[in-house]
Amino acid sequence: MICLRLWRAVPTERRLAWAWVLLLACLVMVSSTGESDAEDLPPVKIVAFGTSLTARGGWQAGLEAKLAACLQRPVRVDSVAKSGETSAWALSQLDRVVAEEPDIILIELYANDATLHRLVSLAQSRKNIGDILDQLHRRLPRARIILMAMNPFSGLRGLIRPFVGSYISAHQAEAQKRGLEFVDNRPGWERLSADDRAAAIPDGAHPRPEAATRIIVPALLGHIAGRDCGE
Incomplete structure (x- = not known):
């Protein structure tokens, strides 16, 4: 004009x-x-909801920076996560997630359910994640809910999770049943050589933050933004 x-x-x-x-x-x-x-737009608010793979992940800052650059607007990534916890704990934390009023919720809650000593059966884990998804969708109907499969386990950490793949599949099935999204980060780790993967995940469970950022951020970036952001 x-x-x-x-x-x-x-x-x-x-x-x-x-x-x-x-x-x-x-x-x-x-x-x-x-x-x-772009500067005046409110930030895209993301809550990463999960276990030590989120609490100790270190990939959130990279996602925040890269997604902000891609979307040309502010992005804030917060976490509701605790090492060693299961989907039963997650059910008690929904108020914290909802209070953040996120636009996007990233969820990984299978890893400790799958450990033999936690005694969370596959059926119980599936029920728990279903309840979590239903409650979040009901209380945050506009939020994008994205379930994730994270990194592989090895050594003793792998031995105590002999059926982890089944737990991932169960959680994925619950997401798909509700028309929700799923991002599988495992192929990115599988493309590494065995030596590089061992160096990136030295304790067999928790990737080094720089390695987690290198593998996880590009997968999430493309999925969330829906376009190539130069990764």
Whole structure:
């Protein structure tokens, strides 16, 4: 509208001479307005909800920075997570997740359910995650809910989780039954050589933060943004 008024203000016989000047001025104004609009947008709020793979993950800061650059708007990633906990604990933390009023919820809650000594049966784990998804969807109907499979386990940490794949499949099935999203980060880890994977996950369960960022962030970035963000 401003550009049109400027154009009309220029005498007809001088418009050709002023055409490029006005065009450049209008492009600058449009560019500046776009940047201002992006800065004024509220942040995209993400809650990462899970176990030590989130609490000790270290990938959240990378996701926050990369997604903000991709979307050209602020992004804030917070965590509701605790090492060693199961889906039963997660059921008691839903008020904390809801209080954040997130736009996106990232969930990984199978890892400790799958340990032999936790005594969380596959059926109970599946029921728990179903209840979690139902409550979150009911209380946050506009939020995107994304379940995740994280990294592989090895050594003793793998031995105490002999059926972890079944737990992942059960949680994935509950998400799919509700039309919710699922991101599988395991293929990214499987593309590493055995030596590189061992170096990236030295204790057999918890990736180094820089390795987790390198593998997990690109997968989440493309899934959330729905486009190539240069990763």
